[in-house]
Amino acid sequence: MARAATTSDAFNAIAEPQRRDILGLLRAGERPVTDLAQELGMSQPQASKHLRVLREVGLVRVRGVGRQRRYSLDAEGLRPVHEWIGGFEQFWNESFDRLNSYVQDLKHDRRNSQ
Template identity: 75%
Template structure:
């Protein structure tokens, strides 16, 4: 029962899906365009079934789309799925900007003190 609950969380939540390093690697590879699973598998040094499993999770949470191209299936990034991640991380942008502003003000104060000495 517990395993099925964990599986459901992984496949229904973008944050859980991208918590897995291999899935983040797949997303990074797909930034340059669509790729077949065999190419992704080779780039990652993983088995085809392992790569397919990660792609399935990424597809289920809306981060990856796939389409048939002749005999192969091509996988591509679906940026819409990253919207929730973007919105969440964007909430920290103000924090970092304010932190850098405070650091800059501190550095300027130090420079001023040195010039006055």
């Protein structure tokens, strides 16, 4: 059985693919839970459960509009994830630089062998 996300753990919350799908939909703007559930092919209670977890970890906001609850992305909640991933930026930049050098060497060798 999957471990439930804690209220301070964005990493655990986004480990669930359906929650990442919800965040992806919310990038485009505010949506009611019924739209999210329909778009993702899940029941409204399932979507609400995922939204509750995302709200508890600070990844989504909710506001009432009449009787409807509308959810929106709170990108500030992704800051810990962004900062952690940012730590790998140097690794990827160096890897791409090495790959680029290798490709340039291959092109140079190919031109010289013709």
